[in-house]
Amino acid sequence: MITINGTGVPLPDDLRVTLLDLLRDGLNLSGTKKGCNQGACGACTVLVDGERVISCLALAVQYEGRSIVTIEGLGTAGSLHPLQQAFIDHDGFQCGYCTPGQICSAVGMMDEIRRGVPSHVTEDLASTTLTLSRDEARERMSGNLCRCGAHNGIIDAIFDARQEAAE
Amino acid sequence: MSIVNDAKQLAQGLVENVVSTAVALAPDSWIPGGVPDPLIAHRHGHVGKPISRVDGALKVSGAAPFAAEIPVDGVVFASLVYSTIARGRIASLDTRQAEAAPGVIAVMTYQNAPRMKSPPAFLSAPKAAGGDDAPVMQDDKVRWNGEPIAVVLAHSQEQADHAKSLVHASYESEAALTDFAEARARGSKTGLFMGHALHDEIGDADAAFGESAVTIDSHFTTPRHNHNAIELHSVTANWTGDKLRLHDASQLVAHTSWSIAQMFGMPEENVVVTSPFVGGGFGGKCLWQHQILAAAAARLVNRPVRLTLSREGVYRMVGGRTLTEQRVALGANAEGALKALIHTGTVAKTARNALPEPFILPARSAYASETMKLDVQTVELDMLSNTFMRAPGESVGTFGLECAMDELAAKLGMDPIELRLRNEPEKDPLSGLPFSSRNLAEAWRSGAERFGWSRRKPTPRATRDGEWLVGVGCATATYPYYRMPGGAARITLSADGHATVEIAAHEMGMGTATAHTQVVADRLGLPLDAVTFLYGDSTMPGVVLAGGSQQTASIGASVTAAHRALVARLIEIAGNDSPLAGLSPDQVGGRDAGLSHLEEPGRHETYASILSRSRRESITVEANAPDPLETMHWSMHSHGAMFCEVRVNTITGEPRVSRFLGSFDCGRILNPKTATSQFRGGIIMGLGLALMEETQFDERNGRIMNPSLAEYHVPVHMDVPDIEVMWTDIPDPHAPMGARGIGEIGITGTGAAIANAIYNATGKRVRDLPITLDKLM
Numbered sequence: 055m056i057t058i059n060g061t062g063v064p065l066p067d068d069l070r071v072t073l074l075d076l077l078r079d080g081l082n083l084s085g086t087k088k089g090c091n092q093g094a095c096g097a098c099t100v101l102v103d104g105e106r107v108i109s110c111l112a113l114a115v116q117y118e119g120r121s122i123v124t125i126e127g128l129g130t131a132g133s134l135h136p137l138q139q140a141f142i143d144h145d146g147f148q149c150g151y152c153t154p155g156q157i158c159s160a161v162g163m164m165d166e167i168r169r170g171v172p173s174h175v176t177e178d179l180a181s182t183t184l185t186l187s188r189d190e191a192r193e194r195m196s197g198n199l200c201r202c203g204a205h206n207g208i209i210d211a212i213f214d215a216r217q218e219a220a221e
Numbered sequence: 222m223s224i225v226n227d228a229k230q231l232a233q234g235l236v237e238n239v240v241s242t243a244v245a246l247a248p249d250s251w252i253p254g255g256v257p258d259p260l261i262a263h264r265h266g267h268v269g270k271p272i273s274r275v276d277g278a279l280k281v282s283g284a285a286p287f288a289a290e291i292p293v294d295g296v297v298f299a300s301l302v303y304s305t306i307a308r309g310r311i312a313s314l315d316t317r318q319a320e321a322a323p324g325v326i327a328v329m330t331y332q333n334a335p336r337m338k339s340p341p342a343f344l345s346a347p348k349a350a351g352g353d354d355a356p357v358m359q360d361d362k363v364r365w366n367g368e369p370i371a372v373v374l375a376h377s378q379e380q381a382d383h384a385k386s387l388v389h390a391s392y393e394s395e396a397a398l399t400d401f402a403e404a405r406a407r408g409s410k411t412g413l414f415m416g417h418a419l420h421d422e423i424g425d426a427d428a429a430f431g432e433s434a435v436t437i438d439s440h441f442t443t444p445r446h447n448h449n450a451i452e453l454h455s456v457t458a459n460w461t462g463d464k465l466r467l468h469d470a471s472q473l474v475a476h477t478s479w480s481i482a483q484m485f486g487m488p489e490e491n492v493v494v495t496s497p498f499v500g501g502g503f504g505g506k507c508l509w510q511h512q513i514l515a516a517a518a519a520r521l522v523n524r525p526v527r528l529t530l531s532r533e534g535v536y537r538m539v540g541g542r543t544l545t546e547q548r549v550a551l552g553a554n555a556e557g558a559l560k561a562l563i564h565t566g567t568v569a570k571t572a573r574n575a576l577p578e579p580f581i582l583p584a585r586s587a588y589a590s591e592t593m594k595l596d597v598q599t600v601e602l603d604m605l606s607n608t609f610m611r612a613p614g615e616s617v618g619t620f621g622l623e624c625a626m627d628e629l630a631a632k633l634g635m636d637p638i639e640l641r642l643r644n645e646p647e648k649d650p651l652s653g654l655p656f657s658s659r660n661l662a663e664a665w666r667s668g669a670e671r672f673g674w675s676r677r678k679p680t681p682r683a684t685r686d687g688e689w690l691v692g693v694g695c696a697t698a699t700y701p702y703y704r705m706p707g708g709a710a711r712i713t714l715s716a717d718g719h720a721t722v723e724i725a726a727h728e729m730g731m732g733t734a735t736a737h738t739q740v741v742a743d744r745l746g747l748p749l750d751a752v753t754f755l756y757g758d759s760t761m762p763g764v765v766l767a768g769g770s771q772q773t774a775s776i777g778a779s780v781t782a783a784h785r786a787l788v789a790r791l792i793e794i795a796g797n798d799s800p801l802a803g804l805s806p807d808q809v810g811g812r813d814a815g816l817s818h819l820e821e822p823g824r825h826e827t828y829a830s831i832l833s834r835s836r837r838e839s840i841t842v843e844a845n846a847p848d849p850l851e852t853m854h855w856s857m858h859s860h861g862a863m864f865c866e867v868r869v870n871t872i873t874g875e876p877r878v879s880r881f882l883g884s885f886d887c888g889r890i891l892n893p894k895t896a897t898s899q900f901r902g903g904i905i906m907g908l909g910l911a912l913m914e915e916t917q918f919d920e921r922n923g924r925i926m927n928p929s930l931a932e933y934h935v936p937v938h939m940d941v942p943d944i945e946v947m948w949t950d951i952p953d954p955h956a957p958m959g960a961r962g963i964g965e966i967g968i969t970g971t972g973a974a975i976a977n978a979i980y981n982a983t984g985k986r987v988r989d990l991p992i993t994l995d996k997l998m
Contacts, residue, residue: 070379079378084290085283087500089451090532094930097451125283134278142277145898148730150280151452151500157281189939196937199930201451201501202730203902205941 059127324380367537412577433552452500668884692982698861707764770962777957903967
C-alpha cells in the first residue's frame, strides 16, 4: 500500500508504472502533471513524507509504505492552501500546467530552508539557520520549468506565503 | 503543394491588393473601428482593473482539466515509432513481435491505416489547420527524419511504450537535402507570406546605401527554436458512429474540426473538438499528425484512443521556428537620418508548408528611411515542417534590425534612443497609411526615465563589478495588430439577469476568460459574477485562432456584434410599456443590469424586467464580426521600448541578465495583472532566444539532436531577474476596446536589447544566436 493524500492505495501490478502514471492514469489524480517524463521539467513534483520528489522518475512500487501528498492533498478549489491563494494573488502562472508542480516544489523547498539544507547559492554552508532570499528561492525552484514566464509571480507568491506563515 | 498553393496564395494576394486600395481610401466611418468602441470612454468599470484569473482556483488546485485528463471509458493508449532517415521509403516494417506483446491491441502502419486525404495546410484555406500537407501514414514514403511510421495501441501506456521497441523497420534511403548552405547554393526563391511576396522596395536602396555618409553592413544568424510548452501534446479521439470527438490541446478548435472533417470526408459538424485548457501553446498547439493518427487509430480498433507525445515526440513531429540568416545594411547622414534600410536574407522551410519566417516584418513599419529594400529568400529542406512560434518574423527580425540600429548609433556617436526617435515615421513608410495610434516616443521617454538610461556609459567596458562587466542596452519592440476574419459569438441572457457568452476561442494562459468576463460585464452593465464566458469548443460560434496576438480583438469584435443584436432584440421585446420604447439600438447602452438611454440615463429597464414582462426564460442571439477592414485602412501596430542590464563574467564569459524593463504602447490594457504576465512571459522567452535556446539540427541526416528539456535550455528561475513592465495605456481609437494584442510583443526586441547590452558591457558584437558563454570568452 501507498498512502496518497491520506488514503491507502494498493501498489500497481505492473512494476513499470511510475508514481506519476499511477496518480494520473490509475487514480485520476491528474493535478500532478506530465511535462517531459524524464525528470527535466519538474511538473510532476509531489511530496513524499514532506520531501520533493519527481514522480515521473519514481517507480510506484518503490514507495510502499510511504506517504504521498499531491496538489489535490494540499488544498482544493474551495479550500485553498495559503500558497495556492498566493499564486492566484500574484498571478504566479498563466496556462497553469506547471503550477501544481511549482506549488508542491515550493512547499518542499520552504521546508528545506527551515531544516537548514544549503543550496548552491548559500553563502555560509556551516550556518544552521537559513534565510529565504530571492536568489535562494530562484536557485531552489530552478528545477521547475515554466514556459509561460510566470517566474516573477511565483517568487512573489512564495515570499507572500512565507510572510503569512510567519505571522 | 508548393506550386499550387503558391499560385493560390498569389491570386488571393492580388485580389487583396485591389480591395485594400479601395478600403484605404474609404471614409473612416465605413470601416470597423471608424467609430471608436464606446467602452473606450467607459473608464470606471471592470476593464482596466487587475482582477485575478476567474479560473485561478481551478489551476492552482490541479482541477483544471487538460486534454489528457478527461476521463473516457475504455480508452487505449498509443505510442509512436519514428523514422530514422530523412528521405526514402520504408523497405520493411515488422510489427509481429510488437503485436504479440502483452496488452497490445493493434499496431497501425501505412499498411492498415484508414484511407484519408492529406491535411489542408494552414493558410491554404480559411479554416485549414495543418502544420503541413504531407499524407499521414498513407504510403511507404519517408519525408523527414522523425516522421511517425507506426502507432502501437495497448491497454496501458507502459505496454504500448514497451511494444513500440519491438517494431523493426528498415529503409531505402534517398538523397536528402538537409544542409542549409548546400540548399542555398542550389538556389532560393522569394518567400510568400499570406499571399504576398516577402519583398518590398522604396527607391534605390543599394545606391542610397553607397552614397550614405555613415553605414553599417552586418550579418546575423538565428537558429531553430522549439515552443516547448510544458504540457505535452495530447489528444483523446473517440468515435460514436460516424461522429468523432477530440479532446485536444488546441489553439484553433474550429480550424481543426474542419480540417479533420476534410481528411475523413465527413461533415464538419461531425467532428467536435474541445480544448478547455491548453498547457501553453506559443504557436505549437495546432494540427499536427498526432490528432490525425489518434482519430485514424480509434477508427481502426473501434475504441477511444489517447495519444500523448513523449517530449522527444514533440520535437520529432511538431514543427518549431526555422533558422534565419539576415543581412542588415543601414545608411544614414551625419545627423542619423536613415537614407537606406536594407534587410534581406534566407530561411529554410519545406515543400509542404507555407511559412517562410518573415523576419522583414519589423522593418516594414519601424523607420522613416528614404529608401528601403526588404527581401526573404527561402530554400526547401528535407526536414520536419517549420511553423509559427511566438512572433514569427518579429522575434528574430528585430534581433537583426535592432542590433544594427545600435551599431549605427555607436558609429554615429549618438545615443541609440535618439537615433530611433530621429527616424520615427509620420505614416507607414511602405503603405503610406496613417497609423491608428503610435506612441512609441512616449514609451521611450517614460521607459528611459524609469530605467535610469541617462546613467548609461556609452563606451563599452566602462563598468566593472569585481570579475563582472556590466552594460546596458535597448531596442524597439514591435508587433502588428491583427484581426482575422471569421469571428462570431453567441450571447444568452436569462431572466435572472445572467449573461453567458459562447465563442470557439481558447485559453492557454493569456487570461482569455478573465479579460473577456470584464469586457462583457462592462458592455452589458453587469457585475462580474453575472457573466459566464464559455470557449474552447468547436460547436460554439466563430473561427478564432489563438495566434497572431489577435484573439482579444477577434472576441471583442464578435461580442460587440452579438451585443448589438442583443440590444435590438431586447428593445423589440420590451414593447411599448417600457421606458425604452421608441429608442433605436444606437441610443441605448448596458448599465445597471439593464439598458438605458445614453443621454437620459433615467430611461432604464433591467434585463430581468424586460424578460419577465415578455414571459421569457431567456433570449439568445448570435452574430458575426465584420471583416477586419480596419487593418487595410490604418497601419496598426503595437510598440515597445526594451531596456536591459547585463553582467558578463570576465573569466567564464557567462552572461546574466540582471535587470529588464519593457515600456509598451499597446493600446488600452484590459487587465493589468494578466497583461503584466503576458509581457513578462514574452520577455522571458526573448531572454531564452538571446542566451540559450537552440534546436540543434544534424545537417548530415536531418535529425534533431537535442529533443529534450535537459538539452534544449529554456530560462529557469535562476535566469530570470525581476522584470519591470509599464505601458502608455493610450487606447487605440480603431481597435475593439481600444486594445491591441499583447501576447507576442514581449519576445520582440528583447534579443537585441540583450545583445546590445552585452556589447556595452564587453565591446563584443555577437551576431549569432544564442549568445552562449563560448562566444564571450
